[in-house]
Amino acid sequence: MNTHHYIISFDPKDSVENGLTMERAQALGLQFCKDNFPGHPAIVCTHPDGHNHSGNIHVHIVIGSIRTREVERKPYMQKPRDWLEGMKHSSTAQTMRHLRVEVMELCEGAGLYQIDLLNGSKERVSEAEYWARRRGQMKLDRENAALTAAGQPPKQKKFETVKDTLRKQISSVLYRATSFEDFSDRLMQQYGITVKESRGQLSYLPAGRTKFIRAHIIGDKFEKGLVLATLQENAERKRTIQFKPDRIGKLVDIQAKLKQGKGIGYERWAKKHNLKAMSQTLILLQEKGLLNEDALDQRIAELDTKFHESLTVVKDLETRMAENKSLRSHVAAYQQYRPLAQKLKSARHPVTFEEQHRTELTAYRTAVAYLKANNITKLPSPNKLEAEYAHLASEKTKFYEWYKEAKEELLKLKTAKQNVALFFREEEPVQQER
Structure with a gap:
C-alpha cells in the first residue's frame, strides 16, 4: 500500500517550559490525524528526539493513500477525490496550507511555541550555521554544567553564531533609527558595523571581518525594502510622540543661546516656544492646585x-x-x-x-x-x-x-x-x- 508521511515537530523548549510530554504529544497527534485524515488507515508514533539530538518531541503520522470510506466534505477539499471512498489522498497546495494552519492552531490551543508556517521564517539559517549552533550549544551546555556543579553561575546560556550576533545588533539599531543615515551612523558608532548598498541590495560588515554579509543571507527584515519601511515607521512614530498634546515643553534659556551665537530668527522662535511652554505650565499647576x-x-x-x-x-x-x-x-x-x-x-x-x-x-x-x-x-x-x-x-x-x-x-x-x-x-x- 502506498503511504503519505507527515511529521509534527515541537519546539525543544516545550517539554521544559510548557509541560509537553510524550503522552500529551501523542494525544495531540492522534486528534490531528482524526481531524485531518478521516477515512484513511493511519499509524501515529511519537519520538522524544531526532537524528540530530535536538531534544524536540515530534509526532510521525503515516496514512494509507486509499480512503476506506466516504467522509464529510471540508472547505479545503477541492475535488470529489478528496472525500469519496476508494480515492487517493492528494497533497495539493490548498491542502498543505490547511494543514499548516491546523498545526499552528494546534500549538496555539495547547499553549506551545510555534513559528509562522505560512510565511516562513524571518531569519534565514543555512545548514552550516544550523550545525554550528548545535555544536556550539552542546559545548556551552557542558561548560555551564561544570560551572554550576562548581557553584559558579554560567555567564552565557545560549550560544550565538557570528550571524546571530549580527542579527541582534542590527535589530537593536533598526528599531531606534529614523533615517538611513541615522541607521548607518548608529551601527558604526555602537557596534563597528559598516552597511553599504550595491545594486539595490544591502550588505553588512561586522567588526573584525573583511567580507561583507549580504542582507538576504541573514534574514528578510534586514533587506533594503523592509529596512526603509521600518525607518519610516520609526520617524512617523517619533513625530507623533513629539506632538503629544499633554506634553509640557521646556523653556529655552534665550540669553544663553544668544551668547552662543544664535540669531534673531532663533530668538523669535524661542519666544513663541517659551510662551506656549509657560502657558502649558500654568494650566498644569492650576489643575493640580500647586501654584504655591x-x-x-x-x-x-x-x-x-x-x-x-x-x-x-x-x-x-x-x-x-x-x-x-x-x-x-x-x-x-x-x-x-x-x-x-x-x-x-x-x-x-x-x-x-x-x-x-x-x-x-x-x-x-x-x-x-x-x-x-x-x-x-x-x-x-x-x-x-x-x-x-x-x-x-x-x-x-x-x-x-x-x-x-x-x-x-x-x-x-x-x-x-x-x-x-x-x-x-x-x-x-x-x-x-x-
Missing part, C-alpha cells in the same frame, strides 16, 4: 518617594519571577530526564548511551546541580509554582502602573518647576530696565 511653591515642592517629594518605592518593588518582583521561572524549568527537566539518568546506570554500553542522550543528561545534571546549590530536597509542585508566578506577575503589573503614573507626573512637575524658575530669571533684567 511649597505645595509644589511637597508634591514633587511625595511623587519621588512613590516613584522609587514602586520601582524597588517592581525590581524585586521581577527577580522573584525570574527565580520562579528558573526553578520551574529545572524541576521539569529533573522530572522528565531522571528516568533516563537511571537507565544510564544499568546501560550495557554507558559511553554510547551517554553520547546518544547527551543533551537530556546535561539538562538533568544541570537541574540536579541547581537544586543542590539551592538546598532543595523536596521538589515543589509545578501547579503551585505556576500559581505563585501568576500572583507575582499580577503584583508586578499593579506596582508598575503606580511607577509609570508617578514617573509621568513627577517629570511634568519637575519641568514645570524649572520653567517657573527660568521664567522669573528671564523677567528680572526686563523689570530692572523698566
